[in-house]
Amino acid sequence: MPLRKYRSRNFAIELKVSLNKIEELKRKIEELETALQNCELRVELLETNNEHWKEQFQCSQ
Template structure:
């Protein structure tokens, strides 16, 4: 009788150990999933920070280029008043090039803004 009780007790302990092992494996799986999510969040935050930095740099370039365009337009006015056709053509070409660069930067800025919005949307999900 006592031997049967010992076997039952050992079986109960073995069941308890199996349940504990299963719970530990489940907890480990949950921790691994949480770790992966955390790493993804960290990467996303880094990417957002990079995109925001790039966005600010693009905005700063845009401001500098616009200031340069204003400066060139002033120069253009001076050249017109002096009737210097050669210098006038050079200034016009520079302005057009800068305007093209501004358009490129505005496009890049819009792309960065879209990426930031996309990442923020992804983070919300």
């Protein structure tokens, strides 16, 4: 196999590996974004519950 053809083939393989890594990172980013959104929703719920219990406590005083 001529050196030029070998380098071209090698470069194509490296590109494919890089693309696969990029796709894997994209999936991980999506998973992290979903986890972050879930955490943000939980924080909102906890803050709402906290306000509710504060009001209940103040009314019972």
